[in-house]
Amino acid sequence: MEMIGRIAGVSQVTVSRALSDPSKVSPATLRKIQDAIAATGFVPNALAGALASRRSRLVSTLVPSITNLTYSSMVKSFAQEMRAQGYQIMLSECGFDPAEEEAAVMTHLSRRPDAMLLVGTRHSANTRKMLLAAGIPVVEVWDITDTPIDLCFGFSHPEAGKAAARFAAGAGYARAACVGASDERALRRKEAFRAEFRALTGTEVPEARFESEASLGIGRAGLARLLDTEGFEKGVVFCSSDLVAHGVLLEAASRGLAIPGDIAVIGFGDQGFAPDTFPPLTSMRVDRGALGASAARAIFDRLDRGHSAPIVTDIGFEIIRRESA
Amino acid sequence: MEMIGRIAGVSQVTVSRALSDPSKVSPATLRKIQDAIAATGFVPNALAGALASRRSRLVSTLVPSITNLTYSSMVKSFAQEMRAQGYQIMLSECGFDPAEEEAAVMTHLSRRPDAMLLVGTRHSANTRKMLLAAGIPVVEVWDITDTPIDLCFGFSHPEAGKAAARFAAGAGYARAACVGASDERALRRKEAFRAEFRALTGTEVPEARFESEASLGIGRAGLARLLDTEGFEKGVVFCSSDLVAHGVLLEAASRGLAIPGDIAVIGFGDQGFAPDTFPPLTSMRVDRGALGASAARAIFDRLDRGHSAPIVTDIGFEIIRRESA
DNA sequence: TTGTATGCGTTATCAG
DNA sequence: CTGATAACGCATACAA
Numbered sequence: 001m002e003m004i005g006r007i008a009g010v011s012q013v014t015v016s017r018a019l020s021d022p023s024k025v026s027p028a029t030l031r032k033i034q035d036a037i038a039a040t041g042f043v044p045n046a047l048a049g050a051l052a053s054r055r056s057r058l059v060s061t062l063v064p065s066i067t068n069l070t071y072s073s074m075v076k077s078f079a080q081e082m083r084a085q086g087y088q089i090m091l092s093e094c095g096f097d098p099a100e101e102e103a104a105v106m107t108h109l110s111r112r113p114d115a116m117l118l119v120g121t122r123h124s125a126n127t128r129k130m131l132l133a134a135g136i137p138v139v140e141v142w143d144i145t146d147t148p149i150d151l152c153f154g155f156s157h158p159e160a161g162k163a164a165a166r167f168a169a170g171a172g173y174a175r176a177a178c179v180g181a182s183d184e185r186a187l188r189r190k191e192a193f194r195a196e197f198r199a200l201t202g203t204e205v206p207e208a209r210f211e212s213e214a215s216l217g218i219g220r221a222g223l224a225r226l227l228d229t230e231g232f233e234k235g236v237v238f239c240s241s242d243l244v245a246h247g248v249l250l251e252a253a254s255r256g257l258a259i260p261g262d263i264a265v266i267g268f269g270d271q272g273f274a275p276d277t278f279p280p281l282t283s284m285r286v287d288r289g290a291l292g293a294s295a296a297r298a299i300f301d302r303l304d305r306g307h308s309a310p311i312v313t314d315i316g317f318e319i320i321r322r323e324s325a
Numbered sequence: 326m327e328m329i330g331r332i333a334g335v336s337q338v339t340v341s342r343a344l345s346d347p348s349k350v351s352p353a354t355l356r357k358i359q360d361a362i363a364a365t366g367f368v369p370n371a372l373a374g375a376l377a378s379r380r381s382r383l384v385s386t387l388v389p390s391i392t393n394l395t396y397s398s399m400v401k402s403f404a405q406e407m408r409a410q411g412y413q414i415m416l417s418e419c420g421f422d423p424a425e426e427e428a429a430v431m432t433h434l435s436r437r438p439d440a441m442l443l444v445g446t447r448h449s450a451n452t453r454k455m456l457l458a459a460g461i462p463v464v465e466v467w468d469i470t471d472t473p474i475d476l477c478f479g480f481s482h483p484e485a486g487k488a489a490a491r492f493a494a495g496a497g498y499a500r501a502a503c504v505g506a507s508d509e510r511a512l513r514r515k516e517a518f519r520a521e522f523r524a525l526t527g528t529e530v531p532e533a534r535f536e537s538e539a540s541l542g543i544g545r546a547g548l549a550r551l552l553d554t555e556g557f558e559k560g561v562v563f564c565s566s567d568l569v570a571h572g573v574l575l576e577a578a579s580r581g582l583a584i585p586g587d588i589a590v591i592g593f594g595d596q597g598f599a600p601d602t603f604p605p606l607t608s609m610r611v612d613r614g615a616l617g618a619s620a621a622r623a624i625f626d627r628l629d630r631g632h633s634a635p636i637v638t639d640i641g642f643e644i645i646r647r648e649s650a
Numbered sequence: 651t652t653g654t655a656t657g658c659g660t661t662a663t664c665a666g
Numbered sequence: 667c668t669g670a671t672a673a674c675g676c677a678t679a680c681a682a
Contacts, residue, residue, distance in 0.1 A: 001676070011653055016677065026651060041458050046435040047381065048675035051372045051658045066404075066416075067397045076392055079418065088432060091391075091416045093404065107413060110371040111383075133366050216601040250603040253578065276541040278575045326659070336669050341661065351667060373659035376674045380661095 001044070007036040019044055050112065059299065060108035060116040061089045064096050064183065065213060070241060070269050070288075071119060074141070077292030078117065085300060087114065096183050098124040109134050115299045121145035121152065122184060137302035139295045142286075143185055144312055151298045152312040153291055157185045160284055160317050161192030164238050164266055167319050168193075169200040173236040173264060178207040179222030179248055180240025181214045189268065193238050206230040214240060219247015220254075223263065227255070234262050236325055242267035246277050249324060253278070264325035280322035291315055326369070332361040344369060375437065384624065385433040385441040386414045389421045389508065390538060395566060395594050395613075396444060399466070402617030403442065410625060412439065421508050423449040434459050440624045446470035446477065447509060462627035464620045467611075468510055469637055476623045477637040478616055482510045485609055485642050486517030489563050489591055492644050493518075494525040498561040498589060503532040504547030504573055505565025506539045514593065518563050531555040539565060544572015545579075548588065552580070559587050561650050567592035571602050574649060578603070589650035605647035616640055 001015040008015070010029055018025045018033040025033070036042075050056040059082055063071040079089045090113060094104040102124045108116065109130055115137040121144065123131075131138050131149050138150040143157060168176050176197045178190045194205040208222035208230065219239065226232040239245035245267030252263040259265065259279055267274060270285035294313070302308075326340040333340070335354055343350045343358040350358070361367075375381035384407055388396040404414045415438060419429040427449045433441065434455060440462040446469065448456075456463050456474050463475040468482060493501050501522045503515045519530040533547035533555065544564065551557040564570035570592030577588040584590065584604055592599060595610035619638070627633075 012676080013654080013678095014652060016675095017652085020677080024651075029651085041454060043431060043434045043455065043459075045376075045437060045675050047372050047376050047437050048658090049677070051370075051376055051660085052675075052677040054658070054677095056372065066391065067394060067401055069392060072392045072397060076418065079391075088415075088417070088436075090413075092413070093401065106368060109368045111413075112370060112372050129366060130368065134368075216598040220601055247601060250601065254603045273541040276545050276572060276575065278579045337659090338661085338669060338671095339667090341659095342668085345661080349667075354667085370659050373674090374661070376676090377659080377661035379674070 001042075004033060004036045004040065004042050007040070008032040054112075056112050056114055057087050058111060058113045059087050059089050060105075060111070060113040061091045062094045062101060062104050062108070062117065063091070063119050064094065066091065066093045068214060069243070069271055073271070074288040074292045077289045078296055081293050081296035082299075085296075089117075098122060098127065102127045102130075105130055114303060115139070117141065117295060117299075118149075119143075120185065121148065121154070123149070135307075137299045137307075139299060141291055141295055144314055146312075148310045148312050150310055151295070151302070152310070153294050153298070153315055154313075155286060155315055155317050157188040158192035160268070161189035161238075162196040163317070163319060164189070164268075164284060165193045165196035165200065167321075168236045168238065168264075168266065168325070169197060171236070171264075171325065173325075174201060175203055175232065175235030176201075176205045176238060177226045177230070177232045177235060178205060178209075178238050178240075179219060179226065180207075180209060180244055181218060182209055182211055183214075183240070186240035186268075190238070190240065206232050214243045216243060216247035216250060219244040219249070220251040221247075223248045223251040236260070236264040236266060238266045240268060242269045242271040242274050242281060242283055245281055245283070245324070246273070249277055249279075249281065260323065260325050266325045270320050274320070275322065277324070279324050282322045282325040283320050285318045285320050287315060326367075329358060329361045329365065329367055332365070333357040379437075381437045381439055382412050383436060383438045384412050384414050385430075385436070385438040386416045387419045387426060387429050387433070387442065388416070388444050389419065391416065391418045393539060394568070394596055395539075398596070399613040399617045402614045403621055404617075406618050406621035407624075410621075414442075423447060423452065427452045427455075430455055439628060440464070442466065442620060442624075443474075445510065446473065446479070448474070460632075462624045462632075464624060466616055466620055469639055471637075473635045473637050475635055476620070476627070477635070478619050478623070478640055479638075480611060480640055480642050482513040483517035485593070486514035486519075486563075487521040488642070488644065489514070489593075489609060490518045490521035490525065492646075493561045493563065493589075493591065493650070494522060496561070496589075496650065498650075499526060500528055500557065500560030501526075501530045501563060502551045502555070502557045502560060503530060503534075503563050503565075504544060504551065505532075505534060505569055506543060507534050507536055508539075508565070511565035511593075515563070515565065531557050539568045541568060541572035541575060544569040544574070545576040546572075548573045548576040561585075561589040561591060563591045565593060567594045567596040567599050567606060567608055570606055570608070570649070571598070574602055574604075574606065585648065585650050591650045595645050599645070600647065602649070604649050607647045607650040608645050610643045610645050612640060
């Protein structure tokens with residue numbers, strides 16, 4: 001900036017002002033400064049700016065997996081909203097393990113983000129401590145809890161599982177099974193589903209569970225296992241995600257089974273592709289776009305008005321019935 | 326650090342050294358410093374560190390879309406490699422528009438990344454200028470060019486299209502069509518496919534092209550359009566991505582068409598799910614994992630040994646024949 | 651509207 | 667092995 005100032009015939013401070021608030025500089029000098037910037041290709045050092053102003057305009061975003069559409073689609077809307085307000089997001093993948101998350105949180109905090117977005121509500125004690133000490137707005141999304149760190153937007157996973165079970169029983173399915181990856185939130189949905197379905201129909205609910213991430217492959221292998229070794233012959237399959245559900249659909253098709261006559265399928269997440277599977281997938285919708293946008297707005301509010309008490313917002317879910325169940 | 330130093334009975338500088346290179350500090354003082362850090366929950370300010378050392382340990386990564394598995398799976402391996410060496414990536418989505426990319430590049434450069442990864446080789450003149458002026462290693466991936474900015478790892482899209490056409494003609498398909506999104510690289514593959522297939526068989530290649538991002542929906546709508554309004558009845562469909570190809574598969578299934586008897590399908594990218602579609606998808610494999618890792622290693626090399634001449638590396642592609650074609 | 655002085659929290663350089 | 671000192675490039679408070 002000192003260079004630019006020299007060229008434009010003003011001081012470094014004036015250059016700084018021209019960049020941060022052009023209205024505080026006379027039109028004439030503003031022009032000269034802009035010309036000098038264009039001529040030199042000057043790019044302001046945001047690192048120095050952040051250090052001096054104690055505001056980085058950076059918002060950390062930690063998700064379990066960047067290749068998982070569930071999270072990336074939420075990040076997309078969140079990032080868009082943030083960018084519109086001049087904030088940039090720092091995205092990192094931190095797996096489903098709290099210890100890994102803790103390391104990521106520390107790394108991110110060292111960059112002095114203005115706020116942080118986390119997925120889920122189960123964090124290590126140290127993670128909570130660091131976050132609280134950082135004194136920045138923190139948003140936990142995609143789950144709810146009685147003990148939020150700060151802001152929280154999500155829904156009850158056990159309630160979602162129960163709702164799916166009631167839907168399944170109400171639709172007349174006498175038997176049910178579950179297929180899924182073993183991420184902690186999916187497990188809670190699944191257990192609630194099994195308990196509720198058993199309570200409603202009196203029948204046990206077999207399951208096929210995998211350690212790997214959600215994929216079509218899990219869905220196919222899952223239905224195969226249910227059919228071949230778990231004695232499941234006919235009924236509805238509640239899946240941990242739409243991707244897994246799609247795999248179940250494909251495995252059923254490859255075996256010539258009727259959907260939903262022989263095998264009915266319920267997904268989770270209502271991804272964009274759910275209406276385009278064959279047959280169209282019945283799923284549970286969570287408004288990810290609104291979630292990302294709400295989280296962003298809540299952060300702006302905190303940033304403007306300062307800290308206040310923790311707030312938990314239940315955004316709910318909705319069963320979208322299509323042809324698969 | 327001054328605080329920590331006071332508690333540990335040493336100067337601020339010693340604390341800095343204890344953190345950056347513990348071996349330069351005596352075991353006794355190191356312990357005292359570590360204890361003080363643990364007691365206070367001190368998190369070093371990486372912003373200040375970067376400003377002073379002129380190294381941010383940040384690598385910018387710009388991709389067209391974070392929800393597109395093609396890119397996110399590459400970023401995953403790249404980020405992993407980077408993190409292993411103590412670098413963190415700053416990921417941003419910049420669409421398929423060079424102007425949007427330019428804005429993102431500027432924003433990122435203001436954060437003073439140590440290197441930058443870009444997808445594609447078509448950038449605005451100003452983007453090139455800024456990147457060159459930044460004096461950092463730049464890697465362009467997923468395409469090759471005669472005029473790289475710095476490092477480049479990718480493959481020839483026209484060659485990929487031609488190879489697909491030769492495969493299709495060689496497999497005996499008399500008719501072909503294309504379905505896809507209209508990202509610039511996919512368009513070049515498609516045009517090369519059409520030209521080559523026409524040259525080999527003498528038949529025209531109809532196409533269904535969409536402006537929206539790749540999805541199952543475009544694949545379904547694409548085949549529907551080819552069948553219903555383009556007079557395409559039977560043959561092989563070359564798709565812009567595996568996701569679109571899967572959509573074509575589903576549309577064919579929903580119409581009771583035989584695959585590959587009536588409609589054969591070739592995808593692109595050989596995503597993890599390609600073997601799990603029904604029937605398994607024939608696709609073109611590009612080694613994304615190796616690409617990400619190579620890009621990372623090339624950056625480390627530049628960072629260590631300093632700048633040298635631009636290097637373009639063609640990583641090629643491979644047709645993976647499964648049952649869909 | 652513009653300039654001066656000062657500090658943000660580190661690392662680098664040099665000296666002890 | 668440790669410490670003093672000077673940057674790093676900008677924003678803020680205050681003065682003119």
